[in-house]
Amino acid sequence: MKPERGTGVEVRLEELHRHYGSTRALDGLDLTLRPGELVALLGPSGCGKTTALRILAGLDEPTSGRVLVDGRDVTTVPANKRDMGMVFQAYSLFPHLTAQANVEFGLKLRKVDRARRAARAREMLDLVGLADQASRYATELSGGQQQRVALARALAIEPSVLLLDEPLSALDAKVRTQLRDEIRRVQLEVGTTTLFVTHDQEEALAMADRVGVMSKGVLQQLDTPQELYAHPVNAFVADFVGLMNRVPAEVADGRVRLLGTEVATLDGSVTDGAGVALLRPEQLTVRPDPDGTAEVVDVMFSGAVSRLRLRAGEQELVSQLSGSALSGLSAGTRVRLGVDAERLLVTAP
Amino acid sequence: MTPRQAARARLTTFRVVVLVLVGLFFLVPLLSMLDFSTRNFTGTGRTGAAWALLVTDPLLRGSIITSLVLAVLTVVLMLVLLVPTMIWVRLRVPWVARPLEFFCLLPLTVPPLVLVVGLKNVVLWLNFLFGDTPYVLTFLYVVLVLPYAYRALDAGLSAIDVPTLAEAARSLGAGWATVITRVVVPNIRTALLSASFISIALVLGEFTFASLLNYNTLQVVINLQSKANAQESVAASLASILFAAVLLIILSVVSGGRRGRAVASAAPLPTGTAPAAAPAGTAGS
Secondary structure, eight states: OOOOTTOOOOEEEEEEEEEETTEEEEEEEEEEEOTTOEEEEEOOTTSSHHHHHHHHHTSSOOSEEEEEETTEEOTTSOGGGSOEEEEOSSOOOOTTSBHHHHHHHHHHHTTOOHHHHHHHHHHHHHHTTOGGGTTOBGGGSOHHHHHHHHHHHHHHTOOSEEEEESTTTTSOHHHHHHHHHHHHHHHHHHOOEEEEEESOHHHHHHHOSEEEEEETTEEEEEEOHHHHHHSOSSHHHHHHSSOOEEEEEEEETTEEEETTEEEEEOTTSOOSEEEEEEEOGGGEEEEEOTTOSEEEEEEEEETTEEEEEEEETTEEEEEEEEGGGGTTOOTTOEEEEEEOOSEEEEEOO | OOHHHHHHHHHHHHHHHHHHHHHHHHHHHHHHHHHHHHBOSSSSSBOOHHHHHHHHOHHHHHHHHHHHHHHHHHHHHHHHHHHHHHHHHHHTOGGGHHHHHHHHHHHHHSOHHHHHHHHHHHHHHHHHHHOSOGGGHHHHHHHHHHHHHHHHHHHHHHTSOHHHHHHHHHHTTOOHHHIIIIIIHHHTHHHHHHHHHHHHHHHHHOOHHHHHTTOOOHHHHHHHHHHHOHHHHHHHHHHHHHHHHHHHHHHHHHHHTSTTTSOOOOOOOOTTSOTTOOOTTTTTO
């Protein structure tokens, strides 16, 4: 009954537009989900990510564009005929039903007989680790448990696509991390093509095969978390994903000069003249030097790696160092800054 | 005794006194009605003759049946009109919620006398269409119970996240009818009961419409009988009050006993309409 990994379907959103009056929630979104992969849509609120997910679910209609699932155009198919499982941001368990009955709900609508229904519900509750809570009502479950039951309910119908609309945002930090790992484990186990919408970059980077960063209704970049982090295509993506330092720099012949070093530029950088180089905290090296141009403002120790807040002239910078590299550095230490990167994105000043 | 304990003791005493006073305020007239309706004026001891008339007097019996049927019809029509409309407004056209609330609460602001005079012509049409039957009052009573039923249902619907539950159900394969019947309605059961019971109580206690339109409902007959047989009229009044009280007790038991998973909607009782109570001046006269 359980689909194998890789049996998911391909999902394509083509040139999706959604306009509310003069507001363009989606402005020509193109997105393809490969069979069985988990794609996270990441972006600030109002960027259109939830609209995209709702259109895919059939809960909203695009102004123009197409939604294709496994090559089939489902743009005008109503939500209840789309065969997609969804977990919502708000708790959505039916309050009058037990966890088990909630999971069985979709199967009952599909006229699955009682015995198979119960077996499938138990299997799904087992998958999310809640087999012993089957007879409880939503009000008797914690937030994290409710979202797990919601996940079990969405998966019970063996949907072709799983949609997750910020399912973790109402939970506290610890539960969120646990459930995040759990959702990923379950998704890998069932192999359903999954679209996950979130504004939490940590969540997106930790869970997804690929992450799509959205802004103003347009997909800015769709890439693996590693690529997205290391090679952002523009300043928005660079800024939105992870911390970024902005350092004035000079570009010439495809190379950028800054902090006494020269490195190659990434595609999309300015080609000549003054610019602003974008550096990750771990790309900014720090060495104690009484003649250095920067000064340590404070050191935030957090286990294996620590963050340093630095001031160089008027500018504030952040560096990330491993524990051993911290020796000799404390608030007030004069330091020399350097760059440890092969290529950098340089934007116009 | 610490000052705090003393204050608490004073508060407890105050509460008990208030409770007893309020209890007496309600109980004394009811006990008086029971006493009066069972008093034997021609002999000694007690008699159930007046109470027996509730069943044996054809006029009274007929009016009880009329009122009960009217109550049922009103509840059915009210639920059929209001429940799908209110759910639909929440799901699809939330901007209509305000105007809908305004229209539903409007009857509250119009005195029944004004309402019935205004509706007289409508009743003529109803008589033309349905014949001269007291059951045409159903349409007027639906208007009358609208504010209370609306409030009760609104409280129930507000307590659940209707749009999210509906979307969850739809994503699982439910059509709109299934969403309403199998997801929303089971979660507003208490609100439905509350709206229904309040409507029943209101219909059983309604006098103005029926009297002015010349239909023999329970309250009209109670009023009529109070001039011929005061004991019988008081017995009928007490019976209808007890009936309404039983409905309200059932409501509180049902809403309290559902472990909080169903939504208890604290619908306000229609104030000023004294459910099932005889119109002023008829009971006990």
